[in-house]
Amino acid sequence: MTGRFHSFFLLVTALLLFSCGEGEEAIKVSLDKREEIFFRPQVPAITYAYLPQYSHTESFQRHHRLVAYLAEETGLSIRQVFPDTFDDHINMFGQGKIDISFSNPFVYVKLANRFGARAMARIIEEDGRAEFRSQIIARRDNKEIQTIADSRGRSWVAVDPSSAGGYLFPLGHFIAHGLQLDDFSEVVFAGGRQENVILGVYAGLHDIGSIREGSLAVVADKIDIDQIRVIDYSAWYPGWVYAHSPRLPREVVEAIRDAMLRLDYAGNPRHREILAAARFIGFMPSDDRDFDLIRDLSDKVGLDLE
């Protein structure tokens, strides 16, 4: 009996002692000892920007390897910058804050027309083409929209007024099928994000949406893309293009273009990794004449690319 009582007493005492312990050690620092901190200026570098059709993080993840490759291959200091919008991209190019622009053909035409941008290479899409087209999408359970003609009087969400695949290609396609902007109940822009268009249609906020082909795969891990049905496709147009600032020295442009053209998707695993992240499989040389189709489409839809 006494032994049991002692055991109980010891247990309770041990618990008490255990309970009272803190067990954390603090490091002494002073918050009152202040100094002024200055931002260290960045090293001058060639700026590389991807037209912000996706979020910055998506843009970064797609292109930071390519940027690193180009810097490594050319020995130049190349830094990716992130304009917030298409206009921002255009403006930054004009302000000299972007030396190498990767943009859709419409923006390229604008940049070329306004700031003398010069095409240096076109990308080859994952389907092996250097062209791309748009998809007009609706919710699969929206039985009222079966053909492009059913779009009349509906709410249309597009990527951006400057988006080629997300607005201008489908607009040309609607015009070709006798549908003007006034025939839609509303035309809403999704801030330049392909994902927002898909999500807007998926959420039922809009009846139809227009996206660049291939964008559905981007949101495949976020939504059930089987709920989205492609109503129609636009015609093929020249794809995204790399252009350089007219201020960039010719040898630099050459070095970069050469580095781009050296990327071997099929034969070099490292190159394949770089290109896979950027969602295309290679480059082909390009010049400004490749984009006359775009200029024609702009005229057709009444878009001023000057």
Added chain:
Amino acid sequence: MTKWGWTLNNLISRFFRGLKFSTKITLGMTFMLIFTGLGLGLMLSAMSSEALLEEGRKRGMALTSGLAFRLAEPILAVDFLQMKNLIDNVHTQYADVLYIFLTDASGNIVSHTFSGGFPTDLLAVNLDEDTLQPILLATEHGLVYDFRGRIILGENKLGIVRLGLSRSAMDAQINRQRLTSLLSTAGVVGLGILLSLWFARTVTLRLNRLRQSAEEIVKGNLDVHAGFSLEKNCWEIMNCDQAQCPAYGDTRRRCWYLAGTLCPDCHGKSYPHKMESCRQCLVFKHNFGDEIQDLAEAFDAMAITVKKHIEELTEREKTIARQQGLLKTIMNVTPDFITLQDKDLVYRFASKAFCDYFDLSEEDIVGKTDFDIFSRRQADLNYHEDRQILITRQPLTKEITFKRPEGQRWFHVVKVPVQDQDGGIMGLLLTARDISVLKKFQEQLIQSQKMEDLGRLAGGVAHEINTPLGIILGYTQLLMDDIKDEELLADLKIVEKQTKVCRKIVADLLGFSRHSHSVSEAVDVNTSLQEVIKLVEHVFFLNRIRILHALAEHVPTLTGDRERLKQVWLNLLNNAADAIGQDGLIYVQSRLGDKGQKVEISFTDTGKGVAREHLSKIFDPFFTTKEVGKGTGLGLSVSFGIIREHGGRITAHSPPPPQYLPMGFQPGETFGPGTVFIVELPLEHREAPRAEEGKGSTGTSS
């Protein structure tokens, strides 16, 4: 354990032993509650403190991670405004977030919430990527958790966000929780103490009642009530009206303790055999309490049962005492000798008569043997006789006689072996009754029977002889008429005379045996006495014998034969004169006796008296102490017969008792011891019972 330890232990033990039971329970419960409450309270407090801190750390980590996620875009876009807005938003939103700052991949501080410079100490801590987050900083503003969140995109680190979360808010919350916990614990402990007090009081109240009841029982008061009264009794629960049931109306005992209850399921069983059915009973379920109540009720039942048994025992004791007293009285009063000896023949009891007879006290006898009381010879005889009875188990009956100064004594002795319950011999019982009187009566009875037989014989003989005697007398007288010869005539006269003597004898014999004729008339006893006294007074006077008489007046007449009674008086007076011879006194009395139912006439003389051994024979026919030729020996026998015929009795005492002597009687020199004959005659003549006849010959002799 050390000496001091032992001493302390002893002191604690002594202290606890001296406490009341309720205090012990309360103290024990209090200690337990305090220890347990304090232990659990502190442990839970520590756990909850740790949980609160962990929650705070998680919250800080969540804030930091969220910020790191949201800061990726502005860092990529080098959007300082958005960065600033984001960290300021968090900083201002949460009061306990002391600071946030952001560094880019190059370590440049691109944004922070400090104003008036940056505390550069922060840049020296929490640098290691592998440090477990957060780290605790001790600052002028108290303890601060410093969280370090990496801004990562893929495998690329874009920057670091650091967030300082004040621990004072967490500590305040922890302290509040501890206070609450302490107060709750104190409240629970206090409530527990109150409950333990109530519990101890409840338990000890009943235990105290039990103790008081036990003390009352020790004092002898069995009328105790340790249990508590029931709210509902069994007959109320069962709606029972069987007043003959032992449980009915008994508010102190539970019915399951009682035997013979009339419950339908009890079947007359008693406790504890009926418990199996009682446990299913509604009454048991309603009234059964805990172990203490059970104990108290069992205690009450025991007290009542013990009381009942004691009352029965007391009653039996009284009965036994009464019977003992009665037995002792009987033993003391009974004239019989009663003794009880054990198997070793040691006296265990002796009746008072036995003690008195041997002039011993009870203490002189009890515990002793015959060898201690009687002579060696007598004790030896008794011992062997008693031993034989004990061995053979056969009772012994015998009559023994002792020569005592006051005369010979006869005892009827019975010795019986006493068996115990197992059939073993446990002792010897002796009873002895003094049958001396009985023996005397037996002798008198024999005497009376003898007289009866003698009378019958004499009467028969006389009757047979009377006729031939009449013929002899008749023919003798005829011959006397015819014979002239003087000589022959003289002879015939002798024959005639002797024949008349014979006829007189025969007449007396017939008188004794009542074979003579008698007449029934009114007789005045006094007159008949006076007539006879006058007749003999003169003759007696010649021999200087005086007759004194004291005859009671108003003696009523009785029915009888006057002449025959006068013959009795004459016989007795003659007998008295013969006993005196010369110079004496005869004192005649008559008086009413036995409440006027009889007349007693006594004849007292101052003669030579009658020897004791002759007293029983003086009424026998032909018994005489006179000289040969002086009397036939039939006078008293005839008187005996006449008196008996009158339904009376005649007794003789020698010497006479004083009341039969005249007033102021002075014995003279010539006077003998004297004799008194007492005649008792009933005023209404009837035959005396035969048993009474035996008394007729009683007499005393000194």
